[in-house]
Amino acid sequence: MKLIMAVVQDKDSNRLSQALVEHNFRATKLASTGGFLRSGNTTFMIGVEDIRVDKALQIINDNCKHRDQLVAPVSPMGGNADSYVPYPVEVEVGGATVFVLPIEQFHQF
Amino acid sequence: MKLIMAVVQDKDSNRLSQALVEHNFRATKLASTGGFLRSGNTTFMIGVEDIRVDKALQIINDNCKHRDQLVAPVSPMGGNADSYVPYPVEVEVGGATVFVLPIEQFHQF
């Protein structure tokens, strides 16, 4: 068994939860803030048999991978027109920071 | 020293806290949701000397063990009478998922 601690963006959190359930992984979510990823984030604790660690990592990668996203500009409602950008802007979203920890004992009571 | 991470149901959380304090274990509680256990849950982080790991596990087992509980039926106040069950129902409560992690260093500042 290993314990995977994965810090992911809130916006990827539900999708990752669902994908883990579909593949019979059991995770607990810890409320977390700031740090590894700029915006709000969630820390997943996932207990995984050794032989399934790679599969779990692949699911995290598939659902939380860093990618660039085009965001449509918001018109400057009474804001500073000087800073208005009239074309889509590329922003970075997603990304995950993942630790795989050894465990000495695992119990279910 | 070991670090015990124990995910327990909210309803067992206070009882476990008290039992740990009574036996001089020091724990931190992390707010957690979903996953290993269906309903709301709490993750205990407990720093434990090697020689006391078994005692800590026993306390977790004693206070959070999975058990079946009879729940009195709730009468269907304007609800769907078809689904009303007029006798106590057995539901599963409790249970704990526990990881014992090795640690390389322990410090108290």
Add this chain to the structure above:
Amino acid sequence: MKLIMAVVQDKDSNRLSQALVEHNFRATKLASTGGFLRSGNTTFMIGVEDIRVDKALQIINDNCKHRDQLVAPVSPMGGNADSYVPYPVEVEVGGATVFVLPIEQFHQF
């Protein structure tokens, strides 16, 4: 790489966050309660290269060290005058409980 889990008092939390950022450490904060430290506390998860573990520990010590603080007495506004202490009182603040965990894999997606 190591994973440092540090439980610190809420009142030291912001200062520690800033000091870690200044030194290019990346941390995630988990909401936590009670336990190792009496008042409200925060658990920092910090991923650290082996060679920088000592530096991270030093920063935690510098910013969260246990110390005694003189607190000016509050006058007993309609309270129990019998318990009024007319001189500054020494209270203990700060302190950190720190676990350094080995990790088997570290990934950034």
